[in-house]
Amino acid sequence: xxxxxxxxxxxxxxxxxxxxxxxxxxxxxxxxxxxxxxxxxxxxxxxxxxxxxxxxxxxxxxxxxxxxxxxxxxxxxxxxxxxxxxxxxxxxxxxxxxxxxxxxxxxxxxxxxxxxxxxxxxxxxxxxxxxxxxxxxxxxxxxxxxxxxxxxxxxxxxxxxxxxxxxxxxxxxxxxxxxxxxxxxxxxxxxxxxxxxxxxxxxxxxxxxxxxxxxxxxxxxxxxxxxxxxxxxxxxxxxxxxxxxxxxxxxxxxxxxxxxxxxxxxxxxxxxxxxxxxxxxxxxxxxxxxxxxxxxxxxxxxxxxxxxxxxxxxxxxxxxxxxxxxxxxxxxxxxxxxxxxxxxxxxxxxxxxxxxxxxxxxxx
Numbered sequence: 001x002x003x004x005x006x007x008x009x010x011x012x013x014x015x016x017x018x019x020x021x022x023x024x025x026x027x028x029x030x031x032x033x034x035x036x037x038x039x040x041x042x043x044x045x046x047x048x049x050x051x052x053x054x055x056x057x058x059x060x061x062x063x064x065x066x067x068x069x070x071x072x073x074x075x076x077x078x079x080x081x082x083x084x085x086x087x088x089x090x091x092x093x094x095x096x097x098x099x100x101x102x103x104x105x106x107x108x109x110x111x112x113x114x115x116x117x118x119x120x121x122x123x124x125x126x127x128x129x130x131x132x133x134x135x136x137x138x139x140x141x142x143x144x145x146x147x148x149x150x151x152x153x154x155x156x157x158x159x160x161x162x163x164x165x166x167x168x169x170x171x172x173x174x175x176x177x178x179x180x181x182x183x184x185x186x187x188x189x190x191x192x193x194x195x196x197x198x199x200x201x202x203x204x205x206x207x208x209x210x211x212x213x214x215x216x217x218x219x220x221x222x223x224x225x226x227x228x229x230x231x232x233x234x235x236x237x238x239x240x241x242x243x244x245x246x247x248x249x250x251x252x253x254x255x256x257x258x259x260x261x262x263x264x265x266x267x268x269x270x271x272x273x274x275x276x277x278x279x280x281x282x283x284x285x286x287x288x289x290x291x292x293x294x295x296x297x298x299x300x301x302x303x304x305x306x307x308x309x310x311x312x313x314x315x316x317x318x319x320x321x322x323x324x325x326x327x328x329x330x331x332x333x334x335x336x337x338x339x340x341x342x343x344x345x346x347x348x349x350x351x352x353x354x355x356x357x358x359x360x361x362x363x364x
Contacts, residue, residue: 001178005030006146008042008085011062012052015069016209017294018193018202021252022152022185028074030150030183039080040144040326041070043319046086047136050129051120067315069212072305077318083326084319085140090330094139095132097337101168102135102161110134112157138162142177143330150183152192174340176333193252198227198245210294212301219298223291228283235282241273246286254293262292 007027009019031039043066048059063084070082085091107113113134117126129136134157141149141162149159159182166177194200195208202209210222228246232239241247250269259266266272272289275281308315338344345351 001147002037002145003035003148004144004146004178005036005039005148005150006042006141006144006180007040007150008044008140009066010044010048011059011066012048013062013204014065014211014213016202016211017249017298018209019069020073020212021193023150024070024073024075026150026183026185027080031075031079036148038144040146040329041075041080041082042085042140042326043067043083044085044140046091047133049086050127050133051122053127053129063319064312064315065213067319068305068308071308071315071318072212072301074304077322081322081326082318083322087323088143088327088330090327090334091136091139091143093334094143094330094337095136097341098135098138098165098169099132101165101172102132106161106164107131107134110157110161112154115154134158134161135165138165141180142166143333144326145178145333146180147178148183149180153184154192156182169337169340173337176336176340194245194248196222196226196245198243212298213305214298216295216299216302219294220291223294224284224287226287226290228287232276232283236279238279239276239281239283241277246283246290247273247276249290250286250293253290253297258289258293258296261296263289 005027007023009015009023015024027039027041030036043063045059045063048062049056052059067082071077075082113131116130116133120130122130137158138161141159142165149162151159159180163179166179169177192200193202195202195206196210197206197208199206199208210219214222223246226245226249228244229240231237247269250272254269256268259268259272263272266275272281272286276286335344335347339347342348
């Protein structure tokens with residue numbers, strides 16, 4: 001069996017460093033590992049419209065932002081298939097067929113759905129499209145017969161629901177669909193990077209993001225304003241690591257080479273943490289170190305983006321070619337699904353033959 005990856009993002013805004021450490025950086029590593037036969041990376045605009053239906057222009061404008069972020073981070077169209085979800089109509093058909101395999105009560109029990117509904121304040125006015133997101137996601141994954149889906153920990157219930165749909169379809173009809181495995185971030189700090197204000201979720205609406213496209217000056221300003229330990233008032237005060245954004249970001253980004261380059265009096269992050277916890281280490285010093293680390297990571301991304309921005313039509317062409325190729329794959333899966341469900345009426349020569357003989361007998 002081929003090893004295939006399917007992953008993606010909703011185009012509701014520019015991508016930030018949380019996306020980068022949570023998925024983008026790993027996607028590039030997987031892409032370049034040579035371990036996978038196919039990699040599909042989707043800009044999930046159809047899903048973004050389920051809770052932005054009154055503002056489609058927001059989604060439309062952010063397609064290019066996400067594509068630029070993807071390619072700036074190193075996703076290579078010659079190695080990974082970058083495509084737009086809404087351009088693959090077969091995904092809608094698969095979603096419709098799969099909806100008969102899932103009950104309303106099962107969707108209501110999905111922890112991710114419950115959490116997202118509460119966060120968006122939908123209460124009783126939940127858009128059907130948003131409510132049925134797990135079914136749509138199952139269509140996305142199975143259309144490309146993905147064997148591996150890189151996700152954050154919060155998406156595990158969604159993938160489990162996909163696996164349930166696959167098992168039910170295969171047991172009722174035929175062994176057509178592939179049950180995917182989950183690939184979680186290896187670094188615990190990358191599971192969910194907090195906002196610079198200490199809030200658990202990094203969000204554009206909260207204004208607490210460091211974006212991949214931010215200028216060097218913007219990144220520095222945001223790092224220097226970052227939430228640390230409110231009880232660490234004097235440099236001599238012992239500091240707390242838990243909930244301290246600077247150390248969470250250093251967990252996600254720093255390595256020993258960074259210490260050798262920018263903070264040689266420490267060999268590694270453990271030594272820095274130990275000093276901070278016993279007192280005698282100021283927040284400004286660790287923030288300056290984090291800024292150096294982030295600038296080193298983000299500088300080549302900014303440079304690649306600046307080059308890509310010079311030819312936007314070429315970026316759209318990448319997305320068009322990727323969408324055309326993705327649609328061919330999804331169309332093949334849909335054909336297999338229809339055949340398994342025995343609704344491929346015009347392709348079923350045996351059905352036509354039997355019906356012809358049946359009605360020939362009646363007329364005789």
